[in-house]
Amino acid sequence: MTKDELNVYIINFIKYHTLVSFIDLEELFESLHIGYQGDFTxxxxxxxxxxxxHGWSMEVINIVGSLLSSKQLELVRTDVTTYVRHGMYLNLPVMTNPFDYSDARWLPVTLKLSDTMNTLLH
Structure with a gap:
């Protein structure tokens, strides 16, 4: 599968589900037989x-990152329970103070279509 094809799958998946966690994306990748696992954060x-x-390949991080940097997708802060419900979470302190960047902190987020993408696709 090409990068462009995977981009389309990701965008359509998020369009259908509205807010998508990284675990949801992992389930999409597994259903498409995409090797997403790796040692990268x-x-x-x-x-x-x-x-x-954490735990993705650099290729998959770059694909999702490019959808974010091109403003096709946006991050939406979510509660830790979004991830705990799936039985997966990062073993890091959760970011509670947006001004405390002294140590690595986990910012639980979901992904959504940007307003522009949402308008174009509906």
Whole structure:
């Protein structure tokens, strides 16, 4: 599957589900037989101490990251229970203070279509 084809799958998946966790994306990747697992950490573009998810390949991080940087997708902060419900979470302190970047902190987020993408696709 090409990068562009995977982008379309991701966008359509999020369009259908509205808010999607990284675990939801992993389930999509598994259903498509995409090798997403790796040893890399997906960090926020503005600060590497803001950890979004861990355990992906750099290729998959770059694909999702490019959808974010091109403003097709947006991050939406969510509660830890979004991930705990699936039985998966990061073993890091949760970011509670947006000004505390001294150590690595997990920022639980979901992904959604940007307003522009949402308008184009509906």
């Amino acid at each position: 997906f960090v926020h573009v503005d600060n590497e101490n803001i950890v979004l998810w």
